Amino acid sequence: MSAVPAVNAAAPWPDAADRARLPTVVPEHPAVFSLRDVGVRYGRVQALNGVSLSVGCGERVALIGANGCGKSTLLRVLHGLAKPSSGCWSRDSDVRQAMLFQRPHMLRATAQHNVALGLWLHGVRWREARALALVALQRVGLDGIATQNARTLSGGQQQRVALARAWALRPDVLLLDEPTSSLDPHAKREVEALMADLAASHGQAGPAHPVTMVFSSHNLGQVKRLASRVVYLEHGCVLADLPVHDFFNGPLPDAARLFVKGEMG
Numbered sequence: 001m002s003a004v005p006a007v008n009a010a011a012p013w014p015d016a017a018d019r020a021r022l023p024t025v026v027p028e029h030p031a032v033f034s035l036r037d038v039g040v041r042y043g044r045v046q047a048l049n050g051v052s053l054s055v056g057c058g059e060r061v062a063l064i065g066a067n068g069c070g071k072s073t074l075l076r077v078l079h080g081l082a083k084p085s086s087g088c089w090s091r092d093s094d095v096r097q098a099m100l101f102q103r104p105h106m107l108r109a110t111a112q113h114n115v116a117l118g119l120w121l122h123g124v125r126w127r128e129a130r131a132l133a134l135v136a137l138q139r140v141g142l143d144g145i146a147t148q149n150a151r152t153l154s155g156g157q158q159q160r161v162a163l164a165r166a167w168a169l170r171p172d173v174l175l176l177d178e179p180t181s182s183l184d185p186h187a188k189r190e191v192e193a194l195m196a197d198l199a200a201s202h203g204q205a206g207p208a209h210p211v212t213m214v215f216s217s218h219n220l221g222q223v224k225r226l227a228s229r230v231v232y233l234e235h236g237c238v239l240a241d242l243p244v245h246d247f248f249n250g251p252l253p254d255a256a257r258l259f260v261k262g263e264m265g
């Protein structure tokens with residue numbers, strides 16, 4: 001990777017010319033997502049500003065940056081939950097996606113019911129959905145509490161149920177918004193191990209199509225362990241987009257370098 005042009009930290013809003021000079025990872029595999037100059041505006045807030053990003057099949061992309069830089073908004077755009085106000089975007093319509101949030105939403109029902117419902121909503125018969133839900137709960141080590149009310153589970157257990165719910169759907173793409181940020185260190189490790197396990201599997205498209213994972217995180221250790229590529233956002237703009245090794249070992253735009261230094265302590 002060639003040297004990264006310095007971005008003046010005092011001017012965090014790069015203009016179009018600056019952005020054009022920033023390095024972008026070009027995925028080796030066919031793009032699952034493709035965004036070009038995408039902007040998202042919430043009233044007076046410009047949450048994303050001129051974001052161009054292409055994510056290939058099987059990539060594990062970490063979105064990092066300070067609070068409010070636009071990570072969740074970008075994930076919501078990728079999942080179709082937020083509509084860009086400008087730019088062009090496309091998604092491979094053949095892929096099946098699942099998204100996990102920082103605090104998973106659990107219905108007031110058993111863990112098994114929570115997982116089965118996701119399958120049933122995708123057309124699986126209820127009886128089969130319940131059986132598959134149990135297999136998914138086994139996979140995350142929670143078959144022992146399948147009949148427990150999901151709302152009474154700990155935060156870490158709820159996140160594992162949410163992972164089981166996602167995994168049961170055999171998604172080709174997994175989007176995760178700070179999935180471990182509200183968990184204690186032990187639960188964090190458990191959920192992170194499951195994320196790695198899921199990322200190493202394949203979706204409904206078959207073994208030739210490994211799962212594509214895009215996740216946001218404030219934990220740079222986790223980013224190093226899980227990601228193949230890092231996208232650093234600031235004020236809704238992509239300031240760095242590099243393979244994980246280059247991000248942590250190579251030159252970075254000033255703002256990204258200062259962020260990493262601050263987060264690493």
Ligand SMILES: Nc1ncnc2c1ncn2[C@@H]1O[C@H](COP(=O)(O)OP(=O)(O)OP(=O)(O)O)[C@@H](O)[C@H]1O
Pocket residue numbers: 042043045046047065066067068069070071072073074
């Ligand atoms: N529904 C909304 N209405 C208005 N403003 C919003 C909405 N959602 C997000 N924003 C604003 O858009 C900007 C980007 O928010 P976003 O949640 O995408 O950032 P983030 O990087 O995920 O932050 P965090 O790390 O705190 O989760 C912020 O200024 C936020 O206040």
